Amino acid sequence: IRRVLTPNGRFFATTFAEPNVPSSGVLNPRSIQYQLGSLGWNSTFRAFDPKELEFLLLGAGFVDAKVDRLRNCLVVYASKSEK
Numbered sequence: 001i002r003r004v005l006t007p008n009g010r011f012f013a014t015t016f017a018e019p020n021v022p023s024s025g026v027l028n029p030r031s032i033q034y035q036l037g038s039l040g041w042n043s044t045f046r047a048f049d050p051k052e053l054e055f056l057l058l059g060a061g062f063v064d065a066k067v068d069r070l071r072n073c074l075v076v077y078a079s080k081s082e083k
Helices: 032-038 050-059
Strands: 010-016 063-070 073-079
Touching: 050 063, 050 073
Parallel strands: none
Antiparallel strands: 010 073, 063 073
């Protein structure tokens, strides 16, 4: 994606976040990971940690990478450098 952006171009995306697991270690039965896992869809579902996404974006050459968490969703903002 970064390769096709113009200089200073912006990238925006959303993806699934890793759930906030309570201290009991048991996921809420309503969580999407719990529901999909119970259907046997673990291999097609990927949840991310915000720091992991920032690391991946910076490693791909983006600048000003920012990841906001909104419940079980991550909102990703990044831009291409001026070069």
